[in-house]
Amino acid sequence: MYKMIEAVINGIKVEVKEGTTILEAAKKVQIKIPTLCKHQDLPPSAACGLCIVKIKGSNKMFRACCTPLEEKMEIVTNDPDIVAVRRTVLELILSNHPNDCLTCARNNNCELQKLAADFGISEEHFKKFLRQIPKDSSTGVIELQPEKCILCGRCIYVCQQDQDVWALSFLERGMGTRISPAGDINMGESPCVKCGQCSAHCPTGAIVEKDDTERVWAALRDSEKHCVVQIAPAVRVAIGEAFGVTGANFTNKLYALFRRMGFKAVFDTNFAADVCIMEEASEFVERFAHKKGPLPLITSCCPAWVDFMEKFHPDMIEHFSSTKSPHEILGTLTKTYYTEKHNIDPKKIFGVSIMPCTAKKYEITRSGEMFASGLQDIDVVITTRELARMIKQSGIDFLNLPDEECDHMLGDYTGAGVIFGATGGVMEAALRTAYHFVTGKEAEKVEFKTTRGLKGVKESEINIAGTKVRIAVAHGLSHVEEVINKIREAKKKGEELPYHFVEVMACPGGCVGGGGQPYMVCDELRKERTAAIYQDDDDRVLRVSHKNPYVKRLYADYIGNPLGDKAHKLFHTEYKSRPQYTR
Amino acid sequence: MPHKIILVKDTGAVENKGVDFNTMLANQLRDSGAAEKASIVPVADIGVYDKGLVLRILPDNVTYSNVREADIKKIIEQTVLAGKIIEELSHDGRDKQLRIVLKNCGLVDPDSIDDYIRAGGYQGLRKALLELKSQDKVIEELKKSGLRGRGGAGFPTWMKWSTAKNQKTDQKYMICNGDEGDPGAYMDRSVLEGDPHAVVEGMIIAGYAIGASKGYLYIRAEYPLAVKRIEKALEDAREYGLLGENILESGFTYEMEIRLGAGAFVCGEETALIASVEGKRGTPKPRPPFPAVKGLWDKPSIINNVETLAAVPQILSNGGDWLAKIGTATSKGTKVFAITGKIKNSGLVEVPMGITLREIVFEVAGGLLNPEKKIKAVQTGGPSGGVIPKDFLDTPVDYENLGKLGSIMGSGGMIVIDETDCMVDLAKFYLGFCVDESCGKCAPCRIGGYQMLQLLNKISNGEGELADLDKLKRIAYAMQKASLCGLGQTAANPVLSTLKYFEDEYKAHIVNKKCPAGKCKYLLMYKIGEDKCKRCGVCVKNCPTQAISGNREKGFTIDQVKCIKCGNCTEVCKFEAVAKE
Amino acid sequence: MKKISVETMDSMKKEGVDTSKNWIKVGMSTCGIAAGADVVYATLLDEAKKRNIEVVIKKCGCAGKCFAEPLVEVNVEGLPRVTYGKVTAEVAVTILERHVRNKKLVKDYIFF
Amino acid sequence: METKNLDADLERIVKKWKDKKGSLIMILHGMQNLYGYVPRETALKLSQTLDVPLARIYEVITFYNYFKLEPPGKHNISVCLGTACYLKGAADLIDEVKKLLEINEGETTKDGLFHLDVVRCLGCCGLAPVMMIDEKVYGKVQRKQIAEILQNYH
Structure with missing residues (x-):
């Protein structure tokens, strides 16, 4: 049992678990304490100095974000004195921040801007001074504008601790402190894997995704172009947040939206996820049941993970599934299968992927196999956040749109396809089909719940026709290291490998927590988004990929067998060790 | 009667002239037939200040101050010849200093553990370890002594130790903070260099008291000699x-290691220091x-600073009550100041503790550098401290009194400020230091x-407005309240305290565009005095901005707009014709 | 290992620091060295040897009188113990000859 | 840096410290003592040898004033700007050195002869104002003397 603490905040009695901070405790009694550096998802960094409160008996002010509540404490969170200090601190921060709000990617969506508005700051009392640090767009995915950085440290924490990438760091000190890759190289030369968690956690416009919405609008305006679109599973359950709705699934409204925006075909990445499972489950069965190829098989549909592996763990290449990620498969299919069947010149196709992910922007040109159709398979990737902006620009009342259907040929999906969006989903989907491939029967229960949930590494044993399959699901790159090391250790010692099948997603929570998703992600939101995804799975009649009739037709009409020649050409890729980066 | 040596020092006598006095003294000695009985040695310093002619007679070791010509005869007769002390001339030779922490500095060879043991x-x-044999009893002695941390905040040492002692865990650490960063304070360096074993011994005792098995000495990398001597001390103590293992057969095992700082003042802050020992940024x-x-x-x-730890061995060997007898009600023992x-x-x-600032300045440290100038204030506590104006020089020095005056004890920096020092400039110096040394983490x-x-x-550039003073106060308040650590919370102190006592000086800069001390160069005006100017034209050649115009017939003038106040003209003028005002 | 016993410690304490009658101590902390104490120390060692003057020459820490560095404290039997300040190599030699050998104080350099 | 043998030097220092906790700063000190700065190759090697992210190493090097990323000059001038020196005119000394050598604080002359640092307290306040060139301390320095002092260094 936890020890409970009783204290008083602004005269209101509060009872919380021992260790609860003043900030959290205040929230419980409907008191909001402003902060710029504390993010719900992260431990406090105590950098901004805005969340100060008074504790009776001390003439100091304390940071609510990191001061634990103690028995009988009497706290004042807002009095004229505190508000005055907060105002001064806020003005100080603003004096070191450009007034570019109108032309900033975070306009109207910026935590600093919002606080400045709350405090009604209408005059600058302190002389403006800016740090002259150039913008860094070298990754082509993540844009760093250190000038706008308030040094809250969130990006550093996610990059170093959550993701274990160490692309970003604090350099120098005092007024010279800045965020930068180590040793003044640019982001493109750094170990950055483009997961985008930094951009998703940044309170200001200091780190943003590269905005490709203009390219989409341009293509939509171009009458020569045949624009097709696909959405990833995690997008549909998060886009609502940009319009104030959480935990809802907007699949059918999104279909309607895309048509109104001018897309000629509306597909769904979930369909390709079903295809992906056909290939990946086949790979697994080949290696597991027919002993062709090394185990464990490791999933490869997360591009940040692929980049991470190529940079830091190239010895794992042989374990990687060669199946391309779903949106790439769909991209290839639109420029081959779809154009052939509809007699369209593939060159006219402009394929847009709407992803919860920033690394997908990098993936579309990662290697030669991303041009399997003979053209670049996907032309542009935009993130959920960019889509939200496009919706607002389009003037469409998104929440009140009628529901529509997708274009079935490359759109209809099963429950297995949609759960790709959450950690453990790919594994679960693959197991559903692998069970069938191995046994020839359908599993009685399609749910493999041991793969679900937000625990960093989920290990379990699955019984497939009397054979135990040892699996591991890891999300958040810092947890991946654990799994990889176990495999490596066992290999080195010549012992039996600890797993047969491993799923890895770079972002905590999987794609629902992706770096391109709406701001303010935290476990609560990750759970809501995940629940919406599993609800979709639950609601489906078909819940295994191999039963998707359109997938069956695709293989029958066009591809042949999974892992066959054509499948190999269109759906598979290769990996290579990237020049050894030092984290 | 043994041979006498008479040390003579003129300490600023108004009536007597030292040289003549020596002759008179010599003559009278000869006349009294005592020429062989004593020799006269004029000395460079005698440790007594502002007391006219001072004589010290050895080996009697008696000191006479304010000695006049008329006293010579009496001194020869009574002291030199008869060995008697003349009470009315006798200077109260009680040394205002009391050396506890610095006891061995200058006494022992720092590289010799034998010297230290002999002392x-x-x-x-x-x-x-062998008598008290109890962590609690050691802490009890510390409690009795009333020792408070000498690093700045003055937190009772025993309380810290007791908290750590009560933690139940497999491993605890003792850390010595030797990252003395206060510009102008170097007592820690002096102790580490002059009496390293005292720090080592203090560390071992502290380690025993809290139940640590490992100690780290965190020392500034800028102190290579201190590091060398501590290294040697550790080696010898180990031998x-x-x-090491089973110290003095007591069963207590303790190891120590040195860690170097790397030039970050903020690492004096405990949590920053810990981060630094862990090999990280010192935030x-x-x-x-x-x-x-x-x-x-x-x-x-537990982190204690060098001076605190150096006092610990003597507290143990002499008992806590011994230290408690020294000092004031709340501040016990002594404090080292770098003046x-x-x-x-x-x-x-x-x-x-309890001595007045006036005593320190005028009796211990010999008074002002230039006695013609007036003392303006004393700054204590370094970059986190404040100024104490001359009206408060009689305040007894202890933690509470300094606090009441808006300053702090700090690590013990003490800067004497005279009328030629500008308070705005001083505040700028200290604040500049803190800005340079801010870790940059908190806004x-x-x-x-x-x-x-x-x-x-x-x-100080003459562009100030009165509203700027309010802005200064407003930011200072926010920094005090909203900064994360001690550095930020106190960085504004020098500004606030100079503003408190010398707001007029600020206003002179703002309203009159004048620096009363003549220090802020943009408020100075260089002028060529016609009477002194010999029209040689050297200043013209040396002016980097061609601000001086004129010719040999008419004389030269300085264009105040072009002048960048570099002072070259004053420096090159042989006739002192260029004056600044 | 030559562990020290409590008894040895006690007897050493009784003897005290200065076991010889004639000695010279040079303040050798950073401030002293900056002012030239290392040269003074070396000169004393060299010259005492060269001139056959028997005296123990030791280094010690800083006595705090920074304004008077380098500081040399001299104790010679029959003379009071004095501290010389602002000592140079030449003065060091004079101290050896005049103070230690001839038992006369070196004027103008005595500080305490 | 004629006799630089980075691998051997680093190996020796790392060997001494590798098994001790939090030894990064001590190893960096070791390298800087040898070379006068921390060469980039060292940081890279160190990262691999110690399995410490390069970012962590740079975070540390750039945080502490003591560590340098550029090779120092042949002679290093440190002018003390501790309180005592400041009050006695050290700022003028800095101006003079800057003027004479045409460099700023933290910079090295084009010929690599001198590097200028401003330091906080060399611990010889009794000699204020103080400047140090390499290991030699100059006390009670006057502005006019600087040109002469600098001429002793080639």
Whole structure:
């Protein structure tokens, strides 16, 4: 049992678990304490100095974000004195921040801007001074504008601790402190894997995704172009947040939206996820049941993970599934299968992927196999956040749109396809089909719940026709290291490998927590988004990929067998060790 | 009667002239037939100041001050010939200094553990381990002594130790903070260099008291000699079995290691220091948890500074009550000050708590560097401290009194300021230091300090407005309240305290565009005095901005707009014709 | 290992620091060295040897009188113990000859 | 840096410290003592040898004033700007050195002869104002003397 603490905040009695901070405790009694550096998802960094409160008996002010509540404490969170200090601190921060709000990617969506508005700051009392640090767009995915950085440290924490990438760091000190890759190289030369968690956690416009919405609008305006679109599973359950709705699934409204925006075909990445499972489950069965190829098989549909592996763990290449990620498969299919069947010149196709992910922007040109159709398979990737902006620009009342259907040929999906969006989903989907491939029967229960949930590494044993399959699901790159090391250790010692099948997603929570998703992600939101995804799975009649009739037709009409020649050409890729980066 | 030596020093006598006096003294000695009985030695310094002619007669070791010509005869007859002391001339030779922490500095060879043991060293450790044989009893002695941390805040040492002692865990750490960063304070360096074993012994005793098995000495990398001497001390202590396994057969095992700082003032802050020992950026962490609960590598850790630890061995060997007899009700023992600035004898002084600032300045440190100038204030506590104006010089020095005056004890920097020093300039110096040394983590300190410095620059450049004073106060308040660590919370103190006592000086800069002390160069005006100018034209050639015009017939003038106040003209003028005002 | 015993410690303490009658101590902390104490120390060692003057020459820490560095404290039997300040190599030699050998104080350099 | 043998030097220092906790700063000190700065190759090697992210190493090097990323000059001038020196005119000394050598604080002359640092307290306040060139301390320095002092260094 936890020890409970009783204290008083602004005269209101509060009872919380021992260790609860003043900030959290205040929230419980409907008191909001402003902060710029504390993010719900992260431990406090105590950098901004805005969340100060008074504790009776001390003439100091304390940071609510990191001061634990103690028995009988009497706290004042807002009095004229505190508000005055907060105002001064806020003005100080603003004096070191450009007034570019109108032309900033975070306009109207910026935590600093919002606080400045709350405090009604209408005059600058302190002389403006800016740090002259150039913008860094070298990754082509993540844009760093250190000038706008308030040094809250969130990006550093996610990059170093959550993701274990160490692309970003604090350099120098005092007024010279800045965020930068180590040793003044640019982001493109750094170990950055483009997961985008930094951009998703940044309170200001200091780190943003590269905005490709203009390219989409341009293509939509171009009458020569045949624009097709696909959405990833995690997008549909998060886009609502940009319009104030959480935990809802907007699949059918999104279909309607895309048509109104001018897309000629509306597909769904979930369909390709079903295809992906056909290939990946086949790979697994080949290696597991027919002993062709090394185990464990490791999933490869997360591009940040692929980049991470190529940079830091190239010895794992042989374990990687060669199946391309779903949106790439769909991209290839639109420029081959779809154009052939509809007699369209593939060159006219402009394929847009709407992803919860920033690394997908990098993936579309990662290697030669991303041009399997003979053209670049996907032309542009935009993130959920960019889509939200496009919706607002389009003037469409998104929440009140009628529901529509997708274009079935490359759109209809099963429950297995949609759960790709959450950690453990790919594994679960693959197991559903692998069970069938191995046994020839359908599993009685399609749910493999041991793969679900937000625990960093989920290990379990699955019984497939009397054979135990040892699996591991890891999300958040810092947890991946654990799994990889176990495999490596066992290999080195010549012992039996600890797993047969491993799923890895770079972002905590999987794609629902992706770096391109709406701001303010935290476990609560990750759970809501995940629940919406599993609800979709639950609601489906078909819940295994191999039963998707359109997938069956695709293989029958066009591809042949999974892992066959054509499948190999269109759906598979290769990996290579990237020049050894030092984290 | 043994041969007498008469040391003579003129300490600023008004009536007598030293040289004549020596002749008179010699003559009278000869006349009294005592020429063979005593020799006269004029000396450079005698440790007594502002007391006219001072004689010290050896080997009697009696000191006479304010000696006049008329006294010579009496001195020869009574003291030189008869060995009697003349009470009315006798100078109260009681040394205002009391050396506890610096006891061995200048006495022992720092590289010799034998010297230290001969001076009574390691007796404190012995008492702790072999007589008291109890962590609680050691802490009890500390409690009795009333020793408070000498690093700045003055937190009772025993309380810290007791907190750490009560933590139940497999590992605790003892850390010595030797990252003395206060510009102008160097007592820690002096102790580490002059009496390293005292620090080592203090560390072992502290380690025993809290239940640590490992100690780290964190020393500034800029102190290579201190590091060398501590290294040697550790080696020798280990060899003697005073460090390492089963110390003095007591069963207590303790190891120590040196870690170097790398030039970051903020690492004087406990949590920043811990981060630095861990090999990370020295950025402070929020407290709680306090290091005594969760410190180095998340284990309970105690950090004491060098001066505190150096006092510990003697507290143990002499008993806590011994120290408690020295000092004031709340501040026990002595404090070492590094006194510099416009003072005659800059150096380290160790004085009992409760002594007045006036005594320190005029009696211990020899008074002002230039006695013609007036003292304006004394700054204590370094960059986190404040100024104490001359009206408060009679305040007894202890933690509480300094606090009441808006300053602090700090690590013991003491700067004497005379009328030629500008308070705006001084505030700028200290604030500039803190801005340079801010770790950059928290916004109030990082940006607040910078903005205040800009405002001070504006004022000293003659561009200040009265509203700037309010802005300074507003930022200072926010920094005090909203900064994460001590550095930011106190960085504005020098500004606030100079503003409190010398607001007029600020206003002179702002309203009259004048620096009363003549220090702020943008408020100075260089002028060529017609009467002194010989029209040689050297100043014209040396002016980097061609601000001086004129010719040999008409004379030269300085264009105040073009002048960048570099002072070259004053320097090159042989006739002192260029004056600044 | 030559562990020290409590008894040895006690007897050493009784003897005290200065076991010889004639000695010279040179303040050798950073401030002293900056002012030239290392040269003074070396000169004393060299010259005492060269001139056959028997005296123990030791280094010690800083006595705090920074304004008067380098400081040399001299104790010679029959003379009071004095501290010389602002000592140079030449003065060091004079101290050896005049103070230590001839038992006369070196004027103008005595500080305490 | 004629006799630089980075691998051997680093190996020796790392060997001494590798098994001790939190030894990064001590190893960096070791390298800087040898070379006068921390060469980039060292940081890279160190990262691999110690399995410490390069970012962590740079975070540390750039945080502490003591560590340098550029090779120092042949002679290093440190002018003390501690309180005592400041009050006694050290700022003028800095201006003079800057003027004479045409460099700023933290910079090295084009010929690599001199590097200028401003330091906080060399611990000889009794000699204020103080400047140090390499290991030699100059006390009670006057502005006019600087040109002469600098001429002793080639």
